[in-house]
Amino acid sequence: MxxxxxxxxxxxxxxxxxxxxxxxxxxxxxxxxxxxxxxxxxxxxxxxxxxxxxxxxxxxxxxxxxxxxxxxxxxxxxxxxxxxxxxxxxxxxxxxxxxxxALGADYDFDATPGLAEVDSEFYSVAGAEKMAAAIPEFSQGRAVIGVCGAPFKCPPAPSEAALLLNDDLISRGVRDDCEITFLMPLPSPVPPSPETSEALLAEFADRDIHFVPGARIA
Ligand SMILES: Cc1cc2nc3c(=O)[nH]c(=O)nc-3n(C[C@H](O)[C@H](O)[C@H](O)COP(=O)(O)OP(=O)(O)OC[C@H]3O[C@@H](n4cnc5c(N)ncnc54)[C@H](O)[C@@H]3O)c2cc1C
CATH class of the missing domain: 3.50.50.60 (FAD/NAD(P)-binding domain)
Structure with missing residues (x-):
């Protein structure tokens, strides 16, 4: 059998x-x-x-x-x-x-007061769809990409988002009118890979993306 x-x-x-x-x-x-x-x-x-x-x-x-x-x-x-x-x-x-x-890990949006109301995450498909509508509307001001706690899924994803946002703003000709800040509770962008982190920090510096390590959104 x-x-x-x-x-x-x-x-x-x-x-x-x-x-x-x-x-x-x-x-x-x-x-x-x-x-x-x-x-x-x-x-x-x-x-x-x-x-x-x-x-x-x-x-x-x-x-x-x-x-x-x-x-x-x-x-x-x-x-x-x-x-x-x-x-x-x-x-x-x-x-x-x-x-x-193999049921994965659920997101705990309520663990960060205000996060559910801000309604701007890209870790779910529904959230990514909402961001797709919001990003073209953003053409001046400050964007903060933040991680609300660790451990979290896919450590490189917030760095990817920061770099892709930079590309998107350049392609729309509005990069000079916008600031990008990336807050991370960990000491580097991808702690398990020091080489990757070093390469990312160099790319952030090149692109004027302000990286703040050791900062968790409360
Ligand atoms: C934005 C983002 C980018 C990423 N990029 C990468 C990448 O480039 N490379 C990479 O390797 N990883 C990446 N990841 C990480 C990767 O998606 C996760 O590590 C992976 O999905 C975890 O797999 P899993 O099988 O443990 O859980 P999941 O993929 O979350 O699967 C769990 C499944 O269980 C189901 N489920 C949950 N509860 C129940 C229930 N009660 N009854 C029935 N079904 C249920 C869910 O519907 C889901 O399909 C990324 C993640 C995110 C959010």
Whole structure:
């Protein structure tokens, strides 16, 4: 009998595991459960934010994910029994010989007072879409790109946003009318990679992007 594997979450982790199991096992019976209808690469949110792609173009529907032995289900996981390897979803119950939890990390917008009201983040697709509407309206004044706490997903992404904003303002001929400040709670842009951090700091200096290390938005 084929071994059954329940994979909860079809983000990077769940999709990669389901793919490897399908490729490596002769008989895989993988159930891949996600509450969403499509996969989005994290970096695509920057493309959406700067109007390079519409959100619809970066959503990769799970329905088109056809790997032998993998059944994608659109359901929301509401309970996990790790010992019985059983999960409850909004549509029913599932059991497997193996259970893998790959549900990612949620954002805690309420942890930073005012953040929800400011409504200007690019870490969700919906947020990136709102930024795509707001950025073309910004043509003078001060822009602050800030990180509200650590650890956070994708340490290079805020640096990418600062550099792309710089490019965007130049392309619209308004860079001289705008300031870009980048606040980071960590001591450097990408602490695990000192070389990357050094290269980024040089690029920020070249582009007049004001980098403030060790500053967490409260
Ligand atoms: C702006 C940005 C840029 C990035 N750029 C890069 C990059 O260039 N390179 C890189 O390697 N990484 C990048 N990342 C980081 C990368 O996206 C994350 O590290 C990665 O998504 C984490 O994978 P994961 O599988 O752990 O979680 P996720 O990808 O978050 O997946 C979790 C999945 O679980 C689902 N889920 C959650 N709760 C439930 C529930 N109760 N029921 C059912 N389903 C549920 C979610 O819908 C989601 O699909 C970026 C991230 C961001 C935000």
């Amino acid at each position: 084929a071994t059954s594997v329940l994979v909860l979450g079809a983000g990077f982790g769940g999709m990669e595991l389901a793919t490897v199991l399908s490729d490596e096992l002769d008989e895989a019976e993988v159930t891949l459960i996600d509450k969403g209808d499509s996969f989005v690469f994290g970096y695509s949110k920057l493309d959406v934010m700067f109007g390079r792609e519409p959100a619809a173009a970066v959503k990769l529907p799970y329905a088109e994910f056809t790997k032998p032995g993998v059944t994608p289900l659109r359901e929301e996981v509401t309970q996990i029994d790790p010992e019985a390897k059983r999960v409850v979803t909004d549509s029913g119950e599932h059991e497997g010989d193996h259970l893998v939890v």
